Amino acid sequence: MSRRLPVYLLIDTSGSMRGEPIESVKVGIEAMLSTLRTDPYALDTVSISIITFDREVKQVLPLTPIDQIQMPEINVPESGPTFTGAALEMLCEKVDQEVRKGTPDQKGDWMPILFLMTDGKPSDLQVYKEAIPKVKSHHFTNIVALAAGPKAKTDELLMLTDKVFQIDSMDSTAFMKFFKWVSGIIEEGGKSIGATDDVALPPPPDEINVVI
DSSP: OOOOEEEEEEEEOSGGGTTHHHHHHHHHHHHHHHHHHTOHHHHHHEEEEEEEESSSEEEEEEEEEGGGOOOOOOOOOSSOOOOHHHHHHHHHHHHHHHSOOOOSSSOOOOOOEEEEEESSOOSOHHHHHHHHHHHHHTOOSEEEEEEESTTOOSHHHHHHOSOEEEESOOSHHHHHHHHHHHHHHHHHHHHHBTTBSSOOOOOOOTTSEEEO
16 A cells, blocks of 8 residues: 555535636635646655534545545535634544554555635634544644635734634635645645645735734
8 A cells, every 4th residue: 555645635615705706716715726636756655534613514535545535526505604723623534434544564644734714713613622632643744724705813823833824805716826836836745745844835825814
């Protein structure tokens, strides 16, 4: 079994993402997959899972090698809460189930990378706060959070990671640039894994602002 680089995408699908925003995200993910499929390192190592969260949390794509991914249905309800905390809890469960741990005879998978994208803030703030130490105990190589659009709150994301970024617009150009940048992070992860536990992030494109 070859060692995989597991990448988890947590995508906010609450009601405010209906219409152009979620369509733009899907286009961005497709573009990211196309980019990664042209990279031999990524083809060899990268597996991706997608978890969506609104009032329900669903793993719409279990951890799958990039050459085998069929884009899943991603649906957005009319309205309702954003259960980001519940999404982090499911993330920890899935990582425990899907990421292979090392044994004395065999090396496990590489440490996973997490990308979380939201256009709001957690409706289940207490659950969210309680899930953060669990996520940190899973030793992700990188946790990158994107606050998308004018209503996205960054304070809660900064509790989870110091790598928080913001885009003002929710159009397909902004998301394409974000996911293209993400594919660069994943490719870098594929090449530098083993040498280091912390993959340096390439500089983000102009539309993506770093939140300090």
